[in-house]
Amino acid sequence: MMDLTFTEEQELLRQAAQEFAETRIAPKISEMEETGRVNDEVVRALGEAEMMALTIPEEYGGLGLGYTARLIALEEIGKVSVATAMMLQVLGLGIEPIILAGSEEQKQKYLPGLASGERLATVAVTEATGGSDPGGSRSTYKKDGDDYIINGRKVFITNSHIADTIVALARDEEDDSGRAFSTFIVEAGMEGFKATHREHKVGMRGCNTGELSFENCRVSKDNLLGVEGKGMRVAMAAIGDVGRGGMVGCALGLHAACLEASLKFASERILYGKPISNLQSIQNKLAEMKIDLDAGRLLGYRAAAIQDKGIRSSNEFAVAKYFTTEAAQKAAKVAVDIHGGYGCMEEFAVSRYYRDAAVLGPSAGTSDIMKVIIAGWILKPYRK
Amino acid sequence: MLKIVVCVKAVPDPKEADQIRIDPVSKTLVRVDVPLVLNPLDKNAMEAAVQLKEQFGAHVSVLSMGPPPAANVVKECLALGADQGILLSDRAFAGADAYATAYTLARGIEKIGSYDLILCGRASSDGSTEWVGPELATLLDAPIVTMVKEIIEHGDEWWKLKSGLDNGYRVVRVKLPAVLTVTRELNIPRTLSFSGIVKARRKPIAQWGIDDLDAPEKAVGLKGSPTIVSEMTTQESKREVEMISGTREEMAERLIQKLADAGFLSSN
Numbered sequence: 001m002m003d004l005t006f007t008e009e010q011e012l013l014r015q016a017a018q019e020f021a022e023t024r025i026a027p028k029i030s031e032m033e034e035t036g037r038v039n040d041e042v043v044r045a046l047g048e049a050e051m052m053a054l055t056i057p058e059e060y061g062g063l064g065l066g067y068t069a070r071l072i073a074l075e076e077i078g079k080v081s082v083a084t085a086m087m088l089q090v091l092g093l094g095i096e097p098i099i100l101a102g103s104e105e106q107k108q109k110y111l112p113g114l115a116s117g118e119r120l121a122t123v124a125v126t127e128a129t130g131g132s133d134p135g136g137s138r139s140t141y142k143k144d145g146d147d148y149i150i151n152g153r154k155v156f157i158t159n160s161h162i163a164d165t166i167v168a169l170a171r172d173e174e175d176d177s178g179r180a181f182s183t184f185i186v187e188a189g190m191e192g193f194k195a196t197h198r199e200h201k202v203g204m205r206g207c208n209t210g211e212l213s214f215e216n217c218r219v220s221k222d223n224l225l226g227v228e229g230k231g232m233r234v235a236m237a238a239i240g241d242v243g244r245g246g247m248v249g250c251a252l253g254l255h256a257a258c259l260e261a262s263l264k265f266a267s268e269r270i271l272y273g274k275p276i277s278n279l280q281s282i283q284n285k286l287a288e289m290k291i292d293l294d295a296g297r298l299l300g301y302r303a304a305a306i307q308d309k310g311i312r313s314s315n316e317f318a319v320a321k322y323f324t325t326e327a328a329q330k331a332a333k334v335a336v337d338i339h340g341g342y343g344c345m346e347e348f349a350v351s352r353y354y355r356d357a358a359v360l361g362p363s364a365g366t367s368d369i370m371k372v373i374i375a376g377w378i379l380k381p382y383r384k
Numbered sequence: 385m386l387k388i389v390v391c392v393k394a395v396p397d398p399k400e401a402d403q404i405r406i407d408p409v410s411k412t413l414v415r416v417d418v419p420l421v422l423n424p425l426d427k428n429a430m431e432a433a434v435q436l437k438e439q440f441g442a443h444v445s446v447l448s449m450g451p452p453p454a455a456n457v458v459k460e461c462l463a464l465g466a467d468q469g470i471l472l473s474d475r476a477f478a479g480a481d482a483y484a485t486a487y488t489l490a491r492g493i494e495k496i497g498s499y500d501l502i503l504c505g506r507a508s509s510d511g512s513t514e515w516v517g518p519e520l521a522t523l524l525d526a527p528i529v530t531m532v533k534e535i536i537e538h539g540d541e542w543w544k545l546k547s548g549l550d551n552g553y554r555v556v557r558v559k560l561p562a563v564l565t566v567t568r569e570l571n572i573p574r575t576l577s578f579s580g581i582v583k584a585r586r587k588p589i590a591q592w593g594i595d596d597l598d599a600p601e602k603a604v605g606l607k608g609s610p611t612i613v614s615e616m617t618t619q620e621s622k623r624e625v626e627m628i629s630g631t632r633e634e635m636a637e638r639l640i641q642k643l644a645d646a647g648f649l650s651s652n
């Protein structure tokens with residue numbers, strides 16, 4: 001029989017994440033909103049709370065708690081600050097390729113620092129040529145003795161200006177097929193590597209997104225991650241499972257926050273002499289938000305449970321990512337609607353949720369791309 | 385090494401206190417759907433134990449009497465740093481008043497073995513009697529210091545403590561083994577950590593029932609309870625709202641006047 005309840009330990013993890021978010025992150029939100037910049041104390045707090053250690057095996061200084069635990073943490077942090085959840089999700093996404101494809105030396109070298117928060121990670125795949133079509137990206141690498149020389153530019157990279165351990169995808173300049181991609185671990189401070197433009201997003205302020213430039217960036221062969229020419233697989237496996245899973249966590253947290261704010265407001269706002277929660281059409285909105293939230297949670301935690309069994313769950317996460325990010329965007333709109341004019345005012349958190357919701361879609365693949373993936377998955381047995 | 389026992393209680397989440405009703409007939413608290421959490425002041429007791437463990441080394445046992453779901457709270461204490469957990473759980477323990485609770489805890493402590501220090505929260509957020517600590521000390525024939533707000537000195541034998549009073553404090557020296565009940569001022573409890581939760585996996589939790597304790601059935605639970613709550617009422621608290629209007633200066637002026645009239649502003 002399938003057990004859909006959380007274990008006692010998972011409930012404690014949720015409590016820990018909730019306490020952390022409320023005590024360490026919530027007090028920093030207004031500053032993050034105002035400056036739009038990453039808050040150093042938030043980053044430090046994430047490290048101290050071992051948030052980046054969740055998925056790293058214990059032998060490399062991690063907690064080995066796995067992906068359900070990660071989803072729980074992201075959901076709870078996302079309830080308080082989607083910007084912080086997003087930052088954390090990509091810190092975890094940057095770690096994953098090293099767990100999946102790193103050599104023993106690379107794991108020893110990078111994972112303990114990444115677990116403690118001394119090192120901060122990201123994944124750099126997207127280019128101006130289109131994130132939906134990573135195969136079309138133009139950044140190249142070329143062998144030069146024992147080194148590789150990377151050239152190119154990455155856009156929309158989360159943690160671009162705070163990460164010092166970057167897993168970057170580039171194409172083999174000398175391969176004519178156009179399909180030979182490799183992933184490299186690039187470290188901040190390496191010659192020819194630079195974080196350049198910072199984006200100003202409508203939402204998730206306090207989470208950094210920007211561009212990275214590689215100009216004859218020289219990395220040693222020790223920084224090649226996995227097998228040369230098989231880098232696309234490494235990047236896509238990480239993005240498919242951990243990247244999408246992370247976005248599910250952000251979406252669930254945001255959705256839950258929208259529902260909570262709406263319940264509170266609807267119970268307090270008096271019209272016609274009664275709280276508006278007495279109005280049936282408001283009740284319908286609240287009930288629909290709850291239905292979507294629960295459905296999204298079931299999809300998300302199902303995919304995470306599969307992942308925790310060591311089975312790839314990119315397809316299940318595609319379903320969950322599509323559903324939860326779309327549902328969270330809808331929930332944010334409804335939450336703003338329930339607040340009437342107050343929903344447009346920055347004093348009310350729902351206005352932030354609305355802006356944050358706008359940023360949920362593209363990362364780790366747009367909703368269109370999720371449908372492409374899901375269709376590919378279910379049509380596979382029918383393809384001759 | 386110091387041997388510490390922390391007595392903790394699972395209470396209905398105080399954040400959801402408005403969900404708790406009093407049964408007009410039985411005078412007991414009706415807890416519908418309110419999750420059980422670690423009693424807030426017990427967190428201070430746990431924190432004190434863990435700090436002592438970090439400073440001097442100590443073996444910390446956490447002891448709770450409650451229904452099976454209270455095991456969560458014991459687990460939480462293990463994650464916070466306790467070394468072993470014991471849940472006293474049995475149908476026979478149900479309906480206990482403060483005295484029967486203290487009696488059962490005392491029997492549990494005897495079974496644990498020797499101790500140097502027993503730490504309790506000053507009160508539970510639901511029952512709020514403040515009796516369990518003192519009764520426990522009496523039953524164990526140990527000295528008690530209540531409302532501890534600071535541990536000033538830890539000697540080998542004598543400890544110096546600051547104990548709260550309504551309008552001040554007293555400094556007390558107490559000889560171990562002793563029972564202390566602690567207040568919120570004692571420390572800022574740490575929050576749960578993931579690594580603490582992982583470590584708690586390897587720590588034992590025992591569940592002891594009436595048969596495990598040296599206690600006759602008539603001395604525990606409702607049967608062993610010499611106090612009866614005969615009346616319990618909720619107090620209505622009201623907030624009055626008064627809107628002040630006028631120019632900014634007028635509004636500020638009037639607000640100051642109101643606060644002064646209500647005695648919130650003193651002239652010095």
Ligand SMILES: Cc1cc2nc3c(=O)[nH]c(=O)nc-3n(C[C@H](O)[C@H](O)[C@H](O)COP(=O)(O)OP(=O)(O)OC[C@H]3O[C@@H](n4cnc5c(N)ncnc54)[C@H](O)[C@@H]3O)c2cc1C
Pocket residue numbers: 090122123124125126127128129130131132133155156157158159209359362363364365366367368369372
């Ligand atoms: C906040 C944020 C953080 C990000 N963080 C990172 C990061 O850390 N690392 C990283 O590498 N990337 C990151 N990205 C990039 C993200 O992965 C891309 O934005 C995403 O893949 C979409 O790519 P694009 O923006 O180039 O849009 P395009 O690919 O140009 O898409 C444009 C439109 O075409 C649609 N479309 C494209 N292909 C199809 C198709 N086959 N069928 C139907 N419709 C299609 C899309 O759905 C979209 O509506 C981030 C993006 C954002 C917004």
